[in-house]
Structures are given as C-alpha cells and as structure tokens.
Amino acid sequence: MADLLVWLVAGPPSLGAPATIQSACSLVGHDLMTMAELDAALPDATWQAAPRSTDEPVPDTFWTVGLGSGPERRFSFGLNTELSAVQSAVSVANAVQDHLAGYEGMQWPECPGHQHPMAARIVDGSAVWVCRSEGRRIAEIGQLHTIA
Numbered sequence: 001m002a003d004l005l006v007w008l009v010a011g012p013p014s015l016g017a018p019a020t021i022q023s024a025c026s027l028v029g030h031d032l033m034t035m036a037e038l039d040a041a042l043p044d045a046t047w048q049a050a051p052r053s054t055d056e057p058v059p060d061t062f063w064t065v066g067l068g069s070g071p072e073r074r075f076s077f078g079l080n081t082e083l084s085a086v087q088s089a090v091s092v093a094n095a096v097q098d099h100l101a102g103y104e105g106m107q108w109p110e111c112p113g114h115q116h117p118m119a120a121r122i123v124d125g126s127a128v129w130v131c132r133s134e135g136r137r138i139a140e141i142g143q144l145h146t147i148a
C-alpha cells in the first residue's frame with residue numbers, strides 16, 4: 001500500500017496521520033506498553049495507518065488503522081477521522097482489545113482485582129477504562145500503570 005504509515009507503538013506518532021489518529025494511538029499505545037506479554041504477542045509492535053483506498057465502500061473520511069509486528073500487519077479497522085479525539089481513543093482501544101482477545105487470546109487491559117478486562121468508555125467527556133461489572137472508572141485511557 002503506497003501511503004501506509006508505520007510507527008512504533010512506543011514511539012512518537014507519524015506526523016502524516018490525522019491528529020485524532022496520532023492522539024488515539026499515542027494514548028492506547030501507552031496503555032499497551034503496560035502489558036507484560038506485548039513483546040511476546042507483537043514483537044516490535046507498530047501502529048499502521050493509511051487513508052482509505054478507493055476500492056473500499058466507506059466514506060472518504062475513513063482511514064485504515066491497525067497494529068503490526070514491525071512492518072507485518074496483524075489487523076486493521078476503519079476509523080472515521082471526523083470523530084473527536086475522545087471518540088477516537090475509545091474506538092482504537094475497543095478495536096485493539098477485540099483483536100487481542102479474539103486473535104491473540106489475551107485479556108487486555110486486566111481489571112484490577114477482577115478476572116475480566118476493563119471496558120473503554122466515554123465518561124463525563126473523557127476516554128476512560130471502566131470496570132465491566134461495577135461500572136467504576138479505573139483510569140483515563142493513556143494513563144494506565146503497570147499492574148504487577
């Protein structure tokens with residue numbers, strides 16, 4: 001793909017990507033780095049983003065965003081660049097969580113003290129991780145700490 005942008009999950013975002021994608025990937029990337037098994041599941045984890053290709057039946061405002069291992073693409077999904085930064089962060093968090101659960105067999109991010117992963121939600125205008133059973137707000141997306 002000609003316009004594919006690739007940057008390390010742990011590194012600064014590609015300036016070629018729309019601002020909402022840069023911001024969402026930085027926040028979710030920070031939280032991904034707290035996952036001890038990340039390097040085993042996705043060595044040299046990268047974000048990958050590209051404008052929609054003309055043969056895809058989605059609006060012009062969509063980009064394809066995904067995760068890879070180095071240059072190798074692992075998964076991607078469509079993200080509307082007209083979403084707010086908060087909506088984008090929740091969308092990216094949900095897509096990454098779904099992929100890790102469905103294809104890598106990993107629960108991320110683990111809810112402190114529980115056996116389930118947290119859920120990404122918009123609460124009071126912020127993108128946050130909440131406990132699925134209690135609805136309790138645990139952390140802002142992008143501010144997870146390593147849970148030992």
Ligand SMILES: [Zn+2]
Pocket residue numbers: 111112114116130131132133134
């Ligand atoms: Zn919980």
